[in-house]
Amino acid sequence: MRFDEQVAVITGAGAGLGRAYAIALAERGAHVALIDAGIADPNAVLTQDSGLIKTAQTLTELGAQTLSFKLDVRDSVGLNDAVKTILARWGHIDIVINNASIHRPCAFEDLSYAQWQQQLDIDVNGSFMLTKLVWPEMKRQGYGRILMSCGASALYGDRHESCFSTSKMALIGLVNSLAIEGMDSNICVNSITPHALTQMTEHHLSPLVKPLFSTSSVNAVMLFLTSTLAPTGQHLLVAAGSVSHGKFTESQHMRITDAECNPNVIHAHWHELKQARPYQVHPSGEAQVTAWAKRSAGEHHIVIE
Structure with missing residues (x-):
């Protein structure tokens, strides 16, 4: 699978999975724009030891064309300037990987508003701003x-992860809606929930299993979801050679009459409701509303199309 002459923009590209993504795409012919906040001090100068510089040097050694931006994804002006520079250099942007994030577990009672806002600003607002900037260009072309x-904590929850899981779950909703909006313009929007051995995760993995969590399977899924063959509106989970498809489903519904509309009825049927099958998948929120309407209309002898 090749990406010759395609232009990819990757945030959080100085280390970890962002760096792995950049190398994988560059090896397959892509031009790669790297965005990373770099050093914590916004006034600091990049050194030869910085992750962003190292990633750029690696891509250059691979023969890839690259641009680097020491940039915090919360900086809307900086993102705008970066996109302009990329378009001036290469004329188009084909791939955006919103990878920048932070991970600072914290008990909910100790979580400050500043920590909460920082997480949302980086994960959600940063992804929104970059996507918003490239969206018109992608529609035009x-x-x-x-x-x-995304992250597994977002999908299932974890202790001391309320901040991280909230911001990552917000991106699932963004994917679901943007995929529908982009369909007519051949813009495919998906999420990846990866886990690999990086600086962010090395303290959360046992030494026994660390060798299992290479970036190989994660890169394979990333390349598929950014290729010309990509689906849209999909959520793939990948780690340690395991790939699975995640989606929200609705179990078989139960009907309650107007006379039964009280919480005791729900409680009485909770076990069967919780275990109900089969599962149904709805392609959009509107489809779910339509399903609710049709179920109720049939019982009230109302005919709807």
Whole structure:
């Protein structure tokens, strides 16, 4: 699978999975724009030891064309300037990988508003702003691939992860809606929930299993979701060679009459409701509302199309 002459923009590209993504795309012919906040001090100068510089040097050694931006994704002006520079250099943007994030577990009672806002600003607002900037260009060219980076904590919850899981789950909703809006313009929007051995995760993995969590399977999924063959509106989970498809489903519904509309009825049927099958998948929120309407209309002898 090749990406010759395609232009990819990757945030959080100085280390970890962002760096792995950049190398994988560059090896397959893509031009890669790297965005990373770099050093914590916004006034600091990039050194030869910085992750952003190292990633750029690696891509250059691979023969890839690259641009680097020491930039915090919360900086809307800086993102705008970066997109302008990329378009001036290469004329188009085909792939955006919103990978930048932070991970600072914290008990909910100790979580400050500043911590909460920082997480949302980086994960959600940063992804929104970059995607918003490239969206008109992708619509104009009739092609685009956008990938949001999620986390298992968002899908299932974890202790001391309320901040991280909230911001990452917000990206799932963004994917679901943007995929529908981008469909007519061949813009595919998906999410990846990866886990690999990086600086962010090395303290959460046992030494026994660390060798299992390479970036190989994660890169394979990333490349598929950013390729010309990509689906849209999909959520893939990948780690340690395991790939699975995640989606929200609705179990078989139960009907309650107007006379039964009280919480005791729900409680009485909770076990069967919780275990109900089969599962149904709805392609959009509107489809779910339509399903609710049809179920009720049939019982009230109302005919709807």
